[in-house]
Each structure stands twice: as structure tokens, then as C-alpha cells.
Amino acid sequence: MHRLRDARAPGRGVVNRSTFQVDGVLPTQTYQVTRTDLVRYAGASGDFNPIHWSDRVATSVGLTGVIAHGMFTMALAARALDTWAGASGRVRELGCKFTKPVVVPDDDEGVTVVVDGTVTSLTDDAVHITLEVTCGDKKVLGVPKAVLAR
Amino acid sequence: MPVDPSLAGRTFPPTEVYEVSQEKIAEFAKATGSTFDGHAAPATFPIVVALPAMNALMADPDAGIALHQVVHGEQRFTCTRPVVPGDRLTAELTVETLRQIGGADIIGTRTEITDPEGAHVCTAYATLVHRGEES
Numbered sequence: 001m002h003r004l005r006d007a008r009a010p011g012r013g014v015v016n017r018s019t020f021q022v023d024g025v026l027p028t029q030t031y032q033v034t035r036t037d038l039v040r041y042a043g044a045s046g047d048f049n050p051i052h053w054s055d056r057v058a059t060s061v062g063l064t065g066v067i068a069h070g071m072f073t074m075a076l077a078a079r080a081l082d083t084w085a086g087a088s089g090r091v092r093e094l095g096c097k098f099t100k101p102v103v104v105p106d107d108d109e110g111v112t113v114v115v116d117g118t119v120t121s122l123t124d125d126a127v128h129i130t131l132e133v134t135c136g137d138k139k140v141l142g143v144p145k146a147v148l149a150r
Numbered sequence: 151m152p153v154d155p156s157l158a159g160r161t162f163p164p165t166e167v168y169e170v171s172q173e174k175i176a177e178f179a180k181a182t183g184s185t186f187d188g189h190a191a192p193a194t195f196p197i198v199v200a201l202p203a204m205n206a207l208m209a210d211p212d213a214g215i216a217l218h219q220v221v222h223g224e225q226r227f228t229c230t231r232p233v234v235p236g237d238r239l240t241a242e243l244t245v246e247t248l249r250q251i252g253g254a255d256i257i258g259t260r261t262e263i264t265d266p267e268g269a270h271v272c273t274a275y276a277t278l279v280h281r282g283e284e285s
Contacts, residue, residue: 031183044181046201061218070222071197075182078193082184088232089190095226095275142224146193 020127020150026117029080033068033102034110041072055106063101070098073113073140077131080115081146084129090148092126097142102135111135117146125150153255153280154214158248162210165202167266170237174198190232197225199233200261200274203243207259208278215257215280223256224277230270238266241274253282 038052047069050057058066074096082088104110114134121128131144172188178195179186186192208215233239240263247258257278263271 037181037183040181044178045198071194071225072182074225075184075192075194079182079184081193087190088185088187088192091193091227091229091232093226093228094193095224097224097277098222 020119020122022119022122024119026080026084026119026129029076029083029115031076031079031113031115032110033072033076033104033113034108035066035104035106037110038066038068038072038104041069041075045069045071047071063103065103065105067101067103068113073098073102073133074144076113077115077133077141077144077146080117080131081129081148084117085127085148091146092149093145093147095146096131096133096144098140099142100135100138100140102140113140120145122150152214152250152282153248153257154212155248157213157245157257159245161242161244162203162206164240164242165199165206166240168199168202168237168239168241170199170233170235170239172235175233175235189234191234193227193229193232195233196227196229196263196272196274199239199263199272200241200243200276203241203261204259204276204278207243207245207257215278219281221279221281222276223279224275226275227272228275229272233263233271237271239263239271240266255280255282 042048052069055065081091116132117129120130127148129146133141175191176186184192208217241261243261246260249256259276261274
């Protein structure tokens with residue numbers, strides 16, 4: 001996984017407990033995704049569906065090329081949540097629809113996935129966040145939202 | 151071939167115990183670019199534990215599911231706590247709903263991930279879209 005400018009500096013983008021605010025817009029997280037990332041994710045997750053690594057198979061089922069695992073894109077959303085929370089292990093709920101495929105070309109640049117988030121409500125023990133996950137001008141996840149433990 | 155309508159409501163046998171290692175979480179975290187503090191696994195890691203249960207559903211000869219016709223439509227996790235190294239987890243999948251929309255079968259599944267004492271760790275809800283041959 002390559003990290004672009006937004007995600008590179010340690011601690012950047014962290015929103016600690018005291019600064020989560022309702023209607024607070026969270027710092028944009030930007031991730032570059034290449035074919036190498038998809039192969040690595042296939043191995044780590046155990047999902048070896050060939051549409052995630054073979055153009056031949058991907059095009060045979062009507063895709064324009066190899067696409068990222070939906071669960072990989074969802075994992076990027078989870079990664080952004082960890083960054084905003086400043087720690088892992090705080091996510092209690094995370095859900096989304098897989099609405100548009102993330103097509104990943106066979107080159108060194110790959111594609112860029114952007115994760116934005118807004119705090120929608122705060123309770124004594126939970127932070128509710130709605131996300132927006134885009135690739136180019138397309139929302140690739142439908143109604144992504146999360147609940148974090150405070 | 152359509153999906154077997156009697157699939158709705160069916161609960162599959164729990165999976166073999168999955169022993170969660172530090173190395174497996176680290177591998178998954180690296181693959182998603184996530185930071186692993188040695189304790190909490192990334193929020194989507196439970197999919198690794200749920201996958202054998204989902205595969206058992208899709209491989210079941212009575213279910214009538216053709217793997218190449220399946221698309222992952224929706225995913226949701228509801229967790230009591232994060233998965234941590236040393237966890238011994240089982241996954242039990244239930245087909246909650248089965249609907250037909252425009253020639254596709256929409257299969258709503260719920261997979262309960264629990265520890266050896268039966269305590270809840272995470273519920274993974276997956277919606278699988280099984281497209282008909284024509285579409």
C-alpha cells in the first residue's frame with residue numbers, strides 16, 4: 001500500500017476523543033491502490049476470486065478490467081476510521097453497499113481512493129460517522145457508515 | 151438455476167475453530183495499509199473468520215449457488231470488541247432472507263462469530279447477489 005501525502009505524516013488526520021464534534025468534517029484520507037495491493041489483499045484475506053487479478057476473467061464477466069475486492073475498499077474506509085480515532089480497535093459497527101467497482105489498471109500508478117467522513121452524532125459512549133468513499137468522480141461505496149466506541 | 155427457496159432460515163454448522171495469530175493480523179493489516187498495535191485487528195478482519203462459513207454456503211450442492219454468478223452486494227459488521235491475537239473463534243452462518251429482484255436472487259446472510267464460551271465477538275452481515283444466467 002502506497003501512502004499519498006495526506007496519510008504519510010504520522011499522526012496527521014488524528015481526531016482525538018475530545019475533538020470529535022457533531023457535524024465535524026474529518027480530514028480527507030487519500031489512498032493509492034495498485035494491482036500489487038490487490039494480490040497482497042487476496043493472499044491476506046483468502047479471497048482469490050480471479051476478477052481481482054485476471055483481466056481475462058474480469059472482462060469475460062463484463063467488467064472493463066480487474067477490480068478491487070469490495071472488502072479491500074471497505075478496509076480502506078476502516079483504515080481511515082483508525083486514523084481519525086488515533087487508534088485501532090475502536091470500530092464497533094461498519095457497513096456499506098458495494099455500488100460501483102473500483103477498476104485498477106495494470107500500471108505503476110493504479111487508482112486513487114478517497115475517504116471522507118463526517119461526525120453525525122455523539123453519545124456518551126459512541127461516535128457515529130457517515131463516510132464518503134470515492135474513486136474519480138464515482139461513489140464506490142453506498143451509504144458507508146460507522147460507529148466508534150469513545 | 152435459481153437458488154433453492156428453502157435456503158431461507160437455514161443455519162449452517164459452525165466452522166472449525168479459527169485460531170487468530172499475531173502474524174495473520176499483521177499480514178492483513180499490512181495488506182490494507184492499516185496500523186497494527188499488536189492488539190486490535192483491523193475492523194474488517196472478521197471477514198477472514200467468516201469466509202469459510204460463506205464458502206460453505208456457496209459450495210453447498212443443495213443451495214444451487216453458482217460461484218461465478220455471485221456478487222458481494224452489501225457488508226456490515228456489528229462488534230462487541232475487536233478481534234485480538236489468541237482468539238479462538240467460530241463462525242455460524244444463517245441465511246436470513248431470500249428475495250428475487252429482476253431475475254437475481256438476493257441472499258441475506260448473518261454470520262455470528264463467537265469465542266469458545268459462546269460470547270459474542272462480531273456479527274458479519276453479508277448480502278450476496280446471485281445473478282440469473284440471462285443477466
